[in-house]
Amino acid sequence: METTIKVNQLSKSYATVKAVNNVDISVCRGEVFGLLGANGAGKSTTIECILGTKKQDSGTVSILGMNPQNDRKKLFERVGVQFQEANYQDKITVAQLCEVTKSLYKTSLDYQDLLKQFGLSDKLKSQVSELSGGQKQRLFIVLALIPDPEVVFLDELTTGLDAKARREVWKCLSDLKAKGLTILLTSHFMDEVEALCDKINILKNGKSIFYGTVQEAIAASPYEKFEDAYLWYTDEEEKENESI
Numbered sequence: 001m002e003t004t005i006k007v008n009q010l011s012k013s014y015a016t017v018k019a020v021n022n023v024d025i026s027v028c029r030g031e032v033f034g035l036l037g038a039n040g041a042g043k044s045t046t047i048e049c050i051l052g053t054k055k056q057d058s059g060t061v062s063i064l065g066m067n068p069q070n071d072r073k074k075l076f077e078r079v080g081v082q083f084q085e086a087n088y089q090d091k092i093t094v095a096q097l098c099e100v101t102k103s104l105y106k107t108s109l110d111y112q113d114l115l116k117q118f119g120l121s122d123k124l125k126s127q128v129s130e131l132s133g134g135q136k137q138r139l140f141i142v143l144a145l146i147p148d149p150e151v152v153f154l155d156e157l158t159t160g161l162d163a164k165a166r167r168e169v170w171k172c173l174s175d176l177k178a179k180g181l182t183i184l185l186t187s188h189f190m191d192e193v194e195a196l197c198d199k200i201n202i203l204k205n206g207k208s209i210f211y212g213t214v215q216e217a218i219a220a221s222p223y224e225k226f227e228d229a230y231l232w233y234t235d236e237e238e239k240e241n242e243s244i
């Protein structure tokens with residue numbers, strides 16, 4: 001299968017913090033990859049190095065066959081990014097924000113269709129600032145999908161969404177995956193990871209402590225539930241570190 005994202009031995013430090021330490025990632029076309037770990041584990045730094053908005057200290061990154069440092073412009077046309085705190089002006093409606101986003105790209109999808117898929121059809125004329133947290137979160141996913149990307153990065157996918165909205169987002173993403181969209185996501189919800197991710201990489205203090213499928217993660221742990229296994233992996237490492 002075609003490899004869409006390939007990260008080899010990626011490392012990045014900030015002054016005294018080794019934020020990412022020899023991380024590997026390999027994502028094929030149409031796969032959903034979960035980058036997991038507690039706050040500060042190194043997920044955002046890894047994503048920024050993949051997108052080329054940060055430069056790694058060592059290791060290599062290839063996305064859609066491109067080097068993100070050299071091909072930022074070409075990459076921008078083919079990759080969607082969901083931002084947590086988008087920088088939009090205060091008084092802007094959903095429709096206007098979608099229009100502005102659309103205008104940045106050569107090709108784009110019909111945003112009215114996307115808004116419908118994500119349950120936001122009736123918000124077209126609403127001010128973005130007046131949307132609920134969950135509605136904003138879904139709008140940010142829509143914005144990431146407007147350029148009809150081949151790869152999409154979704155940071156803290158469904159944080160702030162209610163149970164029904166989360167399920168709806170999962171369904172939409174599964175449909176997009178079936179059409180060949182490659183997805184790299186971060187999430188603090190293990191039910192979501194289990195429902196969506198083909199492979200995961202669990203980071204702790206910048207290092208990879210598990211890489212493989214959710215099933216493999218469970219099998220290699222003493223637990224039967226993924227959330228228990230996840231907590232076991234992250235705690236286990238802590239114990240090892242404490243004993244050093």
Ligand SMILES: Nc1ncnc2c1ncn2[C@@H]1O[C@H](COP(=O)(O)OP(=O)(O)OP(=O)(O)O)[C@@H](O)[C@H]1O
Nearest residue numbers: 014015017019037038039040041042043044045046
């Ligand atoms: N610009 C920066 N300058 C200095 N240190 C930073 C910077 N950005 C991140 N760090 C540090 O690097 C480490 C990894 O941070 P990063 O944001 O990549 O983690 P994360 O897994 O995305 O966390 P979260 O789940 O909270 O978003 C943390 O210790 C953080 O404090």
